Amino acid sequence: MLKSAGGGLTVTDGPFAEAEGPSGGSALIEAGSREEALELSRRFFKIVNDAVVRMEQIY
Known part of the structure; x- marks a missing residue:
């Protein structure tokens, strides 16, 4: 889970997070590594400023 607030980026493990507000939208990116x-x-x-994003690896 990624969370952006005030210009900082917080990375946490785990697929489940407490919902804090409305959610919507999706993006699919191709990356060669987790770091990328x-x-x-x-x-x-x-671009979007503060947000919460869930990342999942797709094979």
């Missing part, structure tokens, strides 16, 4: 996926997420958060 996190870097792409950082770029995304620069």
